[in-house]
Amino acid sequence: MARHVVARVADIPPGARKFVTITGRGVVVFNLKGEFFALSDQCPHKGGHLSQGKLTGLVESSEPGSYRYSRQGEIVRCPWHGWEFDIRTGRSWCDPRRLRLMQYAVKVEPGATLAEGPYVAETFKVAVEDEYVVIEV
Amino acid sequence: MQLDAPIAPELDVADASGPAVARPNRLAVIDGDVHPAWRSQEDLKPFLSKRWWDHLQTYGSRRKNGSTGQEPYPKSAPLACRRDAWPEEGGRPGSSLALMQSQHLDGNSIEFGILGPLGATGQGDFNLDFSAAMCSAVNDWQRETFTRPEKRLKGGIVVPYEDTAASVAEIDRCGPDPDFAQVFMLTRSQEPLGSRRYWPIYEAAQRYKLPVAAHVFGTSGHPVSGAGWPSFYVEEGAGHSTSCQTVVSSLVIEGVFERFPGLKVVMVEGGFAWLPALSWRLDKLFERMRDEVPHLKRKPSEYIREHVYVTTQPMEEPDDRRHVLDVMEWIGWDRLLFASDYPHWDFDDPFRAFPAGLKPERHRQICAENGRSVYRLS
């Protein structure tokens, strides 16, 4: 497993996301209220790019006409066919058992720790005083 | 659910990091359904007389859905478009030729894209003179904005189909221009499209050897089937295939193909898996009720097999992908035409949309060969 430094924490404020490429794969990093999640950018349906999808909340319902809306910003919808994915788990809402995005382990690490290595940082010069988003692949 | 692998995985590495790059050795695709859009009504102004521009500003488009703009079945995404197809410089998806070129024509290896303008084009408008003026303007706008500057794009002659004489005049006006590859109509017309009132349109299309596209939608004032108006967008979307079946039934049973043996009709954006069941149903009924339709000399399935084509979008997605392959076999590999529906949200990528198990030579036939003869492309 290699550690890839993909962004400074300050680059991805809460509610924002960043598209990065890691070993040729597209990955989207989300910040949900300070927690980071990394998912495959490619929709398992037909390959739409989730980095360009809309963030919404989750609507659930127990009966016709009831709309229980929660978790604003925690669902990403594929920009093409609109499939909903739970950012926290990578699972689709239409078929959570069988259809999901690959999730990557993501951590925040201080520059001081990273400076000890090893890591891959294709676009970053790691500074000891900053914090970084690190994905393990 | 077995998910589809791309047809040529080694040539199709997903990459969202920058503008789409043309990849060598990719199949050159013919796309039967691309939707151009204007940035605003101002784009049509140069192509309308003052009288009709003023009318458009004062009275606007008036159609049987009762709405000035937003459909009573709101879409699931703004303008029913892919979220990544909005031009950075502004304007609606489909209005930027540059983005269409880079994202779709280059990005998806499109050799030819056949245009089908939707929206307030004048089709179905109550005022027939206004309808005719708008359709002409839209055809001129297509030519100026898309087909002249970009040779990969071919226009669809938008006709005011509820006014047959005006439609024929428009086909006579635009037909000789090789920039146009089809006559463009909508499935939900005031009477079923096989009705005799529309026959002069087919006569003109046949004369110019242009296929007639019957694209889903249209404002007939009737619900999509005789069962009444559904509530939801999901029902309207799933219901488009019923409007296609109405058109095919009507064309066949009214005898349009008997009368116009050279006519080709393309059913656009309604999927295709409905066609075999319909053919079989019509054949059984023909056997039973031959005496009602003595003008038909052959079985409905024979007319369908010779004259009707279906675009592949939205691609059918059964749980068992083999079922789609069955259906394609039953329809006939030469009758299927790839379409993307770019830039709408239920878009099909020519290299990712098809079911796993489709042989590459069939993929090539559907994406690159069938359209060449139907649209008479070099």
Place this chain on the structure above:
Amino acid sequence: MSTEWAGAIDCDVHPRVPNIRALQAHMDEYWRDTVELRGIEGFESIAYPTNAPLTIRPDWREGKAGADEHVERMAKALLDRHGFAHAICNCLYAVQMIRDEHMAAAFARAVNDWVKAEWLDKDTRLRASIVVPVQNPELAVEEIERCAPDKRFVQVLFLAMGELPLGKSYFWPIHRAAERHDLTIGIHAGSSYHHAITGSGWPSYYLEDYAAQSLGFHTQLGSLISEGVFVKFPKLKVVLIESGVSWIGPYLWRLNKFWRGVRNEVPWIDRSPNEFVRDHIRLTIQPFDAPASGAEVGRLIDQLQSDEMLLFSSDFPHWQFDGDAMLPAGIDASLRRKILVDNPLAAYPRLGGRHAT
């Protein structure tokens, strides 16, 4: 009599009301006199022109009166001949076409009482659908409540083409009453003709009219699922009668695909449309729109993804098959048994077991 059909349950036969006098006998004094006073000849829709080939198979036409007008003649042609255990009577008298909701209710009552007197009382194998005045759901519920105590009524009958799709909340009182009484909802090909029968208006030929009926079923299926009828009424079962069958696989592919992308529009649909269909929807087998050779039948049945979906029906006296070829070619023996007996019993809870008289 051969034994190959013995014990089968025919889920779609059509008794025909011979004339309005037959119904008058079951009307109260006001309506009986009104029929005379106003010269009401009756309500015959154009859905099945009497002399059209499809309407009555030639060998079931018996001079002026068809075998569908007399219970003994139908028994001879069908139940006795084949040894059916039951046949479910769906009377297509055009009650749904009437505009006056009170008149519709009166005629519905008369039709149901006529079916009881002339068919159910005369042949213990017969069962029937309750014809309801859809024009007014409250009156329809009254009629259901009136007929439900008679366990020989097993279904509530709708037509495939009415004024509103059947999933709409307007109809929920009817669905609620049906569910409460274990009555199945039957949606039968046909139209009230209150709308044009296609999305492009009125077609020229009867052939097109009949062909178009399968499209009404698309809308009904989409409506029942999208409106959440099976969420609201989880015990409800719906049978699509005389629909053509082979349309449904491809339609469901579309409905499922769209639903995945627009789920948030109808969030009460908490599982795929396919799952609702497998639990709640059934289809009668005649007509089965496929080539006669049967080569495609197996693949088409595969598309249904369940061997519980199909219910045996003859669609008597409509001319859907020749001789005794009541099932399409290409159906294997174990599936045949399910179609003839097991699936109908499961689809119609009032048919057997604790409800049997």
